[in-house]
Amino acid sequence: MVEMRKITKEFPGILANDQVSLVVNKGEIHALLGENGAGKSTLMSVLTGLYRPDGGEIFIEGKRVEFSSPKDAVKKGIGMVHQHFKLVQPFTVAENIMLSIKELKQIYNLKEIERQIIGQSEAFGLSIDPKAKIWQLSVGEQQRVEIIKLLLLGAEFLILDEPTAVLTPQEAKALYTTLQKMAVSGKSIVIISHKMNEVMENTNSITVLRDGRSIGTVQTKTTNEKELAKMMVGRNISSTTGKTLSAKTDILMTLANVSALGDNGLLKLKNISMDIYKGEILGIAGVDGNGQKELAETVAGLRSAKQGAISFCGKDCTKSGRKKRINLGISYVPEDRMTTGLVTELNAYENVALKSYRKYPGPFISWDKVKHDSEQLIEKFDVRLASMSNPVKMMSGGNIQKLLLAREIESNPKLIIAVYPMRGLDIGATDYVRRLLIGESEKGITVLLISEDLEDILSMTDRIIVMHGGEIMGVVKPNETSREEIGLMMAGKRKVDLHEA
């Protein structure tokens, strides 16, 4: 049994874990459920010795332990499978596992290690060929290698971070069968997840985290998805934004049966059909990684549609790239502002020019004019910076986002795509960005707001589309829906199904 008591971990400006307690019993599968940024990964990093807690205690089998490095945690039988596997691609399975064996002798017996691997894989149904090279394996098989590695290191307590995020449904099913076998044999397993249906089907108990605090631990048998959704996202809306709902019906942009591939070449956007109305704020809700980024890039013209048609202001623009979409009036505030939206090594006015440099006549840029325009922009949007000639990486996060928004709004767009525009900002900057986007929509500019924060989505938008697995689960109005309904759709329940039930 592992117990964490009142763990507190603070990062500059963020209280990532606030007196979180967690008890995981022997032989159970325990889920750690929560939104992004709820503190799940931090808590597990404390348990695996990666972070030292600022407060609180850890007990294993009733004895108090302190870890000064991940090595100590491994010695106590705690192991973690990270989302990004730590394997050497050109090496074989056995060689990779050999690498993590600490007291390996100078002369070792690879055959013996291979035999042990086969032994472990047969015991828990983790079929794997110890002689296979890692790059030849599927993602699911690589995950099995990580699990076998932990087992051979003697892990009694396994933590898996979003283990099914990269798996196909069939692989996920096989994984849980394995995990259940391990639990039966007396091992404890913690699954970090935000997929409710999966957690409901496969775990014994669930601890929900929200905003760095533990909301509570429940037995899976005695709870339901609605209750969990409420625990995960339920909080009072502070309706300070003063957004008035409006029903717009003039179509600005249409996506018809659009599909697109993700960076890994798999289908991430599946048959998306939607209209974006002029002057509305359309919210896209969903758990991170369910196609929102791909949707934003496809609308912005950075990702080509594999099939389907896109039209803007009544004209087809399926084939037009980013440059043409910029000229059509599509502004884009990307999720990744430091490497995509801005060039951090360039200074403030050089970054302002990123959008406008083409408008200067002739082959040259008049930097005096750019500087002058930038000064006005910086004053109008109240961007605080030491000097316009400093690289923007020296600015604070909030001001960087303001500069980016200022540039994208000032180019007189018809549509602004904003992806997680408030992420990582402090309360003041968050409020500013909210008001700014609402203000723009009141001026008749359309906003496509992609966010995982339901509070933002509910308080700012006119309509909400919920995505899951690259598909649209349903379209709702903020005044006619509930957090529970959206939460269930985010977890993969279609709106039509919900209302039949």
Add this chain to the structure above:
Amino acid sequence: MKRKLLGSWEIKKTNTSSGLKKVVISVTSIILGLIFAGLFVLLTGKNPLELYTEIVQSSVGSIYGLSETIVEMIPLALCSLGVSLAFRMQLWNIGAEGQFYMGAFGATYFALFFSGLPKLVLLPLMLLAGLICGGLWALIPALPKAFWNVNETISSLLLNYVAYLWIAYLVYGPWKDPKGNNFPLTKPFSDNGTIPVFGNTRISYALFLMFIIAVILFFILKHSKWGYEIRVSGSSRKAADYAGMSYIKNVLLVMFLSGSISGIAGMAEVSGVLHRLQQTISPGYGYTAILIALLARLNPISILLVSFLMGGLLVGGYSLQTSGFPSSMVSMFQGSILFFVLAGEMFNNYRLVRKKA
């Protein structure tokens, strides 16, 4: 993580990096590099100070030495301007040497087979041929880079050997001078195919070309939209895509131009200095050019300055042979300097501070 090595000091990242600090760091690095190389000279029993004095005297101590330094400076600076353009976009064009040889090849073709044309027609034709051949040679690694992201460092480097052997084939085979006593040389260019020189020095009018190209590059990078696209693409490809800049188009254009400037250098060498094509036309200008571009932080004007220094080092190296040293000693000096300059780079972004107790 304890860094016992540093004792009570620790390395801190800094954001500020003033112009003066950069200059001080560069100069200090070069001096340390020379001291380090001097240790090896000491091992041979010679006084490194004498050796350095010798290098300085032979390269800039006389009008003749100075003029020879400028002769070496021209191909160095041109090749370096070429690679620096590609480096701006984080394209690691290591193929300036091959592009230089191919530029010489293109120019020689016209010099040999159109030798009867008037100077004012033939020279521009040779320049154009050198430019296009060098550019196309750089385009060979650029195409797979642009379309399939094939590493251009290796492909551009390997093409150097292809270019070198292609010239070898020509000067040993079809282009060999029948009256050349079987040496691997072409016949000398007609007067119409040679660039005039200043007075009785070996400095050709290609010097003007060097200055013009440096200034044009400076303005392109600083003030043009295209130069801005290159800088953005070099810093972050994602940001370039985001701003609607065509990465593929820019890779091809930048690599072509980069190669064509080295091609011009090759043309200037055969037409302005050697007046014929031969097996070896470069003591590694294309490689030294990379070092110069890095030392000059890709700034076209600094490149001229550093090229002059490196040209002097080359000329000094030739004179070392009379003191019993191989001229390749200079490569060791260059290597030592580069080592310290790259190590010194760290101090632009980091600084050593005393730990607080």
